[in-house]
Amino acid sequence: MTNVLVVKANNRPSTEGVSSKMYEVFMEEVKGAQDLNVTTFDVFAEDLPYFGQDLFNAFGKVQSGEELTDIEGRLLTAKQKAMDALTAADVVVFAFPLWNLTIPAKLQTFVDYVYQAGFAFKYDAEGNMINLMPEKKAILLSARGGIYSTPETAPMEMAVNYMRNVFGGVFGMSVEEVVIEGHNAMPDKAEAIIAEGMERVKAAAKSLSAVHA
Template sequence: MNLLVVKANNRPADQAVSSKMYEAFIEEVTANNNVNVTTYDVYEENTPYIGQELFTGAFKLEAHEQLTDEEQQLFDAVQKARDLFTNADAVAFVFPLWNLTIPAKLQTFVDYVFSAGYTFKYDTEGNMVQLMPEKKIILLNARGGVYSAPELAPMEMAVNYMRTSFNGVLGMEIIDEVIIEGHNSQPDKAAEIIAEGIEKVKSVAKKLGN
């Protein structure tokens, strides 16, 4: 199995639970000889935002015109992300909930791969056709509040966004999901909550490639 791990938090593991989840996951999965692991750290990679440069550059490429340095950097960044995503049998996203949603750097990665002509297309009747439904997705998320509670669930736009994007729209199967939540809102239980979640993360890693 070729596994791509998309890391979306650059805070150290002693300060960020999702970083702790990443370290636990990587430690377990790299010990599995049946899994080839590649990490894409959104904070280490050059990830320019998508904007007009992408569309201008696309028109230039069609006309065989020279790209500007800015346009070329964007196209190179998109191509690298897509090459890694294409080659992966499974993709594990490790990310926090920040301000009710995902980090902007992770959003940029999603923008690179959530694209017509790449992960989906439209047929002659205008229906959307999913192009990579065989790809497997793993979601590993940490959030300090208890967003599974009915009163907070509608506000949660991180895991819900990733579920909707990769499973709901792109048709990829979410084979595992671990959410560690409540460690900030319940500090007296934080150590227990985190420890239990980390064990679940390790269990997910151990199952891969079997």
């Protein structure tokens, strides 16, 4: 049995958000697969207070045995839930848009929770980074209305690039990417662009069951 964690990071309806539709298509494709245990983590539905000083205060209070405030307790609970979900997953699928050149803030908070030394990576005696999740796979399902795959625009794209660097580069996961782009830039071709992209989403989903059957 392969444990698949699907992190849904777009709260727009699928009629408006292409990455929301990618999520729905992926979920429909894996539905009923006997060899897959699929769990969804919706970052817009979860209680995910932003990463900041309150969390560091909570760490200190836990060590000293002091009572936590409400926000501190919520932060520790949310952080642990995200880490537990990632720990349990063999494959983690992220469905997210490019918003203002980067990922949604709620997805950033999820990443902040799990980006922890000793959990996702560590350093050896010489200061070299050691990946701690090389046995896991990440699938990035992302949509962007503009075109960010040209030499001129690629450096501006900080969503897929960021997620690849975190989960592939730092955590050590193997990374597969399914990107749909240009549907807003080329409205006359939008239907074909999206349809072709959804076929690639289906193929990514099917490969999970085929590999582990």
